[in-house]
Amino acid sequence: MYYNGTANREPFTYFLNGNLNFNISGIYNIPLSFSYTNQDFAYSTPFKINRLSIHPSYKWVATHIGDVAMTFSPYTVSGHQFTGFGTDLTPNGPFKISALYGRFLKATEYNSEVPEAIPAYKRMGYGLKTSYDFNRFNIGLIFFKAKDEASSLEIPIPDNLNIDPKENLVISLASSVEITKGLNFNLEVAQSAVTENLNDDETDANSNPLGFFINEKASTDYYTAFNADITYSFGKGSLGIGYERIDPQYRTFGAYFFNNDLENITANATQELFNGRVSLALNAGLQRDDLKNEKESQSNRVVAALNTNIKASDRFNIAASYSNFQSFTNIRTAFDIINEVDPVETLDTLDFKQVSQNASLNLGYILSQSKRKQQNIGLNLTYQTTKDEQGTADETNNQTDFYNLGANYSIAYPENALTINGAVNAAYNVIEENDALTYGPTLSINKQFFDKKLRTGFSASYNQSLANGTSQGNVTNFRANTGYVYKEKHNLNLNALALFRNNTSTASANDFTVTLGYSYSFDVKKPDLRFRKRDPNSSNDKKNTKKSKDTLQQLEEKLDKQNYYRFRYRGIIYEGNANKVADQIETISNQEYFDKKEAFGVSKLQNELVELKQKAVLDEDFKNLAIDFLDSIYVRKDYIPVYQNILRSTLSSLRKELVNKDQQMKDVYAKAKFELENHPLHTLSEAERNAASEEAQFEYMKIYTKYEVEGEKFEAYLFLRIEVDQLLKGNKVIANSDHIKNIKERTQEATFRMYSEKKDLEKINIYLEEQIIIYFDELYRSSDN
Template sequence: MNPFYSYRCLLVLLALSIGSFSYGQSIRLDNLRDQFGKGKPFKFNGALSANGIYYNGNGGYGRDPFSYFVNGSMNLNLYGLVNLPFSFTLTSFGGDYSYPVPPNRFSIHPSYKSVTAHIGNIAATYSPYTVNGYLFTGAGVDVEPKDSGLKVSGIYGRLQKAVEYDTTNRITPAAYERMGWGSKIEYQKNNYRLGMIAFHAWDDVNSIQNKPDSLQIYPMANTVISFNAGTRVWQHMDIAVEYATSALTEDVRAADSEGSNLFSRAIDSKESTGYFHAFKSSLQYTFTSTILGVGYERIDPGYRTLGTYYLNNDLENITVNAAQPLFKSKVQLAMNMGFQRDNLDNAKSGSSTRFIGSVNVSYTPSDKLTSAFTYSNFQTFMRIRPQFLSINRLDNFQNLDTLDYTQVSQNASASASYMLSQSEDEMKGISVDISFQETADEQGGVVRNGNLSQFYNASVMYTLSRMTTGRNFSAGLNASYNTIGRDEFITVGPIASISASILQKRITTGANLSYNASRSVNEWDNHVFNVRCHAVYKVQRKHTFNLNVLNQWRSTSEANTNDVTVTMGYNFILGG
């Protein structure tokens, strides 16, 4: 897109924001102190934490012997009216590489009455089809004049840094510098609302020297326009709709193309530009505690936006939802069922139509027993984290910035907890958790051999707590069975932990023992034994010192390793 077009749009956004601000606030500079009010002029509060990690071992993880993480979130309040909150994250992790999204982050969010600004490394969420939680470096503003029903938001900044193509760096791919802006205007009054979202992002062709065309990485551009509305037809019936269109240019170096409609002529259309649409509507009826609804969603094949990390496309959903408490609210039932089909443009060799649905049931027959069950077969992206990844991790900051999302087509879980006994001094309980996840890679609507993976996880845990002495004990068993393609894996092992509070509960200390063995190709070829010890010391409620030590022994068919990780931390509460 022409940069002057982007600047004009940004100026319009700023004008709307300033106009909305002036509408809601009247400021007289000659009497500023009286407007702020009287009392203590400054109030400062927040929290600061610093952690240093020492590592020594032969596990071959390629970790530095020492690393650090510093996190802080603070707020400065002026005369009880102006807030200046900010947060930051500093780390030595990944210091030898360049990342499109840097691990070190800083943000500040000053606010005065109806205006809130966002500066630094921030994220915005407008809608799933436009901007949805994408982290960028820049600035944003929210203006919401009191009692006006109007809200104006805007963002501008860098969505990703330029990363040169480097054959020695297999961790991060090459990337062009990407800039972008977005705006959202919404008006809500009484029983209706209207909104509009605009988003534009573009890559700088000259931001990197070595063009990674052979890796199919091209400089892109994207413009998205979205409209949404909602109204209450009758006293208990609500209707909501959203329509979005996305113009995605795969390579901005392509030849210009004449637009066939007003939208395509308004942007810098190229021969590599594709136009995609998304539509969603819902109707919901609410009466006392009963909820009934129907929804329709259609997303074109190839629909993408550079303002989101993940978005499913090429689907059409027709759903019906209901929620109802039963048996004097002891049972809470929520269902969402319908049909889904793909291959909307008939470009695939095959297509599929399937029943989709989700069910959530919670049952609480008494104060001692609680249970819940969930099932869903909607295609979605979610984290798959077997419990042994948490049990065997070396520290709490391992893979801190990893986006390990996987497309899940089915997901089910069941849990139950039973209180064996409970008194003022002692509490005993047992809990059971079972979960199932299935992922599939469809080609032409068919799941071929080797493209299906299933994950089964189960755990049972016993807990004993002494309230007066601050002593806690727990023991349990974890098991998982995974099929990844044509391979099968079984992991099973016990875990036990004990903790206690000493010195008038100023120090909390404890230990954790775990062992798990994994079986693959008919052999138990992986054994892991973990010993963790921790201590937390609190000083005058504002200062907290913590120490964690992990010694991990791992035995495989190829080698035996021993890794030691020591984490020392300090937390400080400001103000309060």
């Protein structure tokens, strides 16, 4: 990557990453993943940047070695990266076990010359998760412990930073019961012991049973989290109630962040109506905070989340949602992506939370859809109001309202591999008495050449910014990209970005970035041992063909002429007149495919079967039509295990990619936080801040908004990562997951067509990964987060 601009970064950087899987004899799997960069960050962090991990597996034994992450439950270990060893043992029996051991934070020395560098003690941790399934009753126990090494730092940390060596112990008990068919009860109780300073004196109080597993100090406190729900499923709907209570300051060193100091009592319901054209999901209840009566005021409110999707017609789709649940929420506008300079720029979020209300409306309409031309228009509107609760001072708890509006139009010419997109976006933010508006258009064109091996694209955008009605400047950028696939294995990509910033208060700034990428995908193919077919035109083959026509073949040819059919297909003999053979095909199709829960494209095939039976009445070329239909049935049946392997491979690869990106998600937000905390207006009161110049207020508002909005990237990343991780148990796909069923419905028919045409597994993997990401992104945006 080459960069020339105003940002404080190296002109040349490179990134290497890879995912390899060694399969031995079709039994042993040894996945390996790694990432490396020469990116020179301004200061060291307790998190690793360059990573290497390997995941050997054998049957029901899966191991994770190196820089990895595991998830036990939301209240114990949930996606926190560590360097060490983990294992998942999932035999066919009722007993399952997972374990981990490793370094959760590396030692980071204090550097007085770099105040933004946060020092940290080396933190080691280990955990164990066990579960036992009694058919309709399941019980599990989780144990996790992490401890800082006080001797891991040589340079003393100043007392004013309030950073001390800590220790954490978490024990969780989880259970699920199928009371009766469709009625399920789930429960998890977790207790966390946190010692804030290991240098404190020990106590003999043993005020909690966890005190037997931890050296109780004067600064040791105990926190509890409780979650229970009961759900009844019926037809295409469900009803349920839930209760959740999380003590103030509850936390675990096995997770990055989550809400605490809250109590929720909720009821939920889902229902599909009108043959699935309308789906509704409602979650409503009561929420309160200040569980220990320690705050100046207590918040009691009615909470609700409503999601609806309406397929008004085959062309028109409506999706709407609303939520006012307390959650970690960050706002991100389209302009964060449009004006992003670094194409590999990701971010992390630190421990912050917000109370928020969210509402969204998405409209999509297909103007035309044919082989020659496809047109779509869309409109999306989101509203969110937040109150930052990270700080303790009242002046930091500002309420912010965000309005985002986007309209887009796309036209595609599939036969010419050409797509044109146009969009207009607007973002309006209101912070106390100040407001900011950003708006502008975007145009992009994508074209593929040489049988879609060469991909090209160009986009241009312009956005204007105003603060309290006064223009603050504009940003114009141009992007160009091209990619070429050579022999299906080599993928070359070249991207260029030119961005021009015009600011009314500061000097103009320009950024230019060029990124060159190369990826290679390889596998070890089995040798093709099939013999070549003989040339039927050769004289010898003509003689052999004539000899090979035995009595049965001659009889079949004769019977065909007499409206009587007899042929063999996959070991089954179909015999009789056209109607009888059609009935036999229907029976076999039901047994072999239609009655299987894994079947896909059923409605299409059933229509083809109806047409086949109509042809049987007319007796038009019936035998060939019958064989063609059987081909359609069995080729789909044969594809099911292929798809399962592709799906497992894609999910595993995506999970590794997400794990590898973990550290990359940690720097942008930290930088935004640093800029906010070091801005001169940040430490002022609200009145003092309002008395500052408009330019200073606007600059602070931009930094503050960026600090808030940047986090949504990480939240979406974490949501995707947790969901993908939950779909894979060991290295196996959870087949009964609703998400898996939905993903199959979205992708199985399309991937089947791709497989039938060219058997290009690489393209199928790329398409499937994109669809999985899109699916969970839609789920994330429509959820209450």
